[in-house]
Amino acid sequence: PESLDVERIRGDFPILEREFAGEQLVYLDNAATSQTPDRVVDAIADYYRTTNANVHRGLHQLSQEASIAYEDAHDRVADFVGADGREEVVFGKNTTEAMNTVAYAWGLAELGPGDEVVMTEMEHHAALVTWQQIAKKTGATVKYARVDDEGYLDMDHLRELVTDDTEMVSAVHVSNTLGTINPASEIADIAHDHDALCFIDGAQSVPHMPVDVKEMDADFFAFSGHKMCGPTGIGVLYGKEHLLEEMQPYLYGGMMIEKVTFEESTWHELPWKFEAGTPPISQGIALAEACDYLDEIGMENVQRHGEALAEYAYDRLSEFDDITILGPPGDDRAALVSFNLGNVHAHDASEILNDFAVAVRAGDHCTQPLHDKLGIPSSTRASFYIYNTEEEVDKLVEALDAARELFA
Numbered sequence: 001p002e003s004l005d006v007e008r009i010r011g012d013f014p015i016l017e018r019e020f021a022g023e024q025l026v027y028l029d030n031a032a033t034s035q036t037p038d039r040v041v042d043a044i045a046d047y048y049r050t051t052n053a054n055v056h057r058g059l060h061q062l063s064q065e066a067s068i069a070y071e072d073a074h075d076r077v078a079d080f081v082g083a084d085g086r087e088e089v090v091f092g093k094n095t096t097e098a099m100n101t102v103a104y105a106w107g108l109a110e111l112g113p114g115d116e117v118v119m120t121e122m123e124h125h126a127a128l129v130t131w132q133q134i135a136k137k138t139g140a141t142v143k144y145a146r147v148d149d150e151g152y153l154d155m156d157h158l159r160e161l162v163t164d165d166t167e168m169v170s171a172v173h174v175s176n177t178l179g180t181i182n183p184a185s186e187i188a189d190i191a192h193d194h195d196a197l198c199f200i201d202g203a204q205s206v207p208h209m210p211v212d213v214k215e216m217d218a219d220f221f222a223f224s225g226h227k228m229c230g231p232t233g234i235g236v237l238y239g240k241e242h243l244l245e246e247m248q249p250y251l252y253g254g255m256m257i258e259k260v261t262f263e264e265s266t267w268h269e270l271p272w273k274f275e276a277g278t279p280p281i282s283q284g285i286a287l288a289e290a291c292d293y294l295d296e297i298g299m300e301n302v303q304r305h306g307e308a309l310a311e312y313a314y315d316r317l318s319e320f321d322d323i324t325i326l327g328p329p330g331d332d333r334a335a336l337v338s339f340n341l342g343n344v345h346a347h348d349a350s351e352i353l354n355d356f357a358v359a360v361r362a363g364d365h366c367t368q369p370l371h372d373k374l375g376i377p378s379s380t381r382a383s384f385y386i387y388n389t390e391e392e393v394d395k396l397v398e399a400l401d402a403a404r405e406l407f408a
């Protein structure tokens, strides 16, 4: 059953009316970044037109208003993912920065020779490279739980790898390449069974499904505003309050301090301790608006719509013997499908798709080790959101026919 009113929603995104070479845009690159609805764009414009000032409670009216709006945005975003409140929600640039915050502020202090960080083979570079490099700096070891032939995380192998030497289990909630939805709560339990912490990368889950970080019991969780109808320049680090309290900041400067002398400094309370310098004010306020926008649609409806489109795309692409699809079956995946067309390089395929105004991602999707494991240099990825339709999937398939004619 149709779970949301796509045509009404499409009216919120004027960009979808754009035409290239006489073809209307078919935007299927939502895993890279989503489009931005008018009311979120308006929230940004209204901020700069009416409320713009620096935050942290300057004494003048504008600063008071901007400070309250920015601080309240933390509460709204916390509520969106089931966190207790602003103390557990740090605003930064993006998911990548959120992961680096934990790697530097916790990892450098807590990891040493003999300690282990367990990840999965499907991790995005934001996690994989970060923990790989922090391990090198600290003498710790990284291990990778296998992805099986169907694209699922091998949970038995994960259980085997996590031992009392494990200090951190860092896993992606939804794979941006495979579409696999990992059992985040179970992963957290495995980590906690060995007194390890658990970091769940939620960049591809928060925009697409209901997420409750308390039910999941992740110790850290990260996501980006630009993938969920928000602007770029805002990412969110959720952390259990006692962990963020214990962690020392790694970015210093104004805003994050309480008292500074020539000899010593003390830190501001959470979350400001981790928000050094002038923060992403308009972006944070706009992200709160994006949360309202998505909640009005309903995250269950967002999930149902995206996964139905992914299943439809999986079925349509499966009609062709020369198309190889990555990841789990069509009825058990998030709102994306990565595939290859015969021996046509993903870049060539996506070039032809672009000639038909079909926008997809081609490459390794920042998961090069996973592509190496799969024995492929790259893949083409179609990823869906609230404004996409089955007709747009059909246009993708038609455009692939042209690529087949040209290259195969």
Ligand SMILES: Cc1ncc(COP(=O)(O)O)c(CN[C@@H](CS)C(=O)O)c1O
Residues within 6 Å of the ligand: 031, 032, 033, 094, 095, 096, 097, 124, 126, 172, 174, 175, 176, 201, 203, 204, 224, 235, 361, 365, 366
């Ligand atoms: C699972 C996962 N984890 C982290 C990131 C990083 O998000 P940033 O907002 O860029 O910091 C992403 C963003 N993946 C984009 C760019 S590579 C994609 O096209 O798939 C992601 O998918």
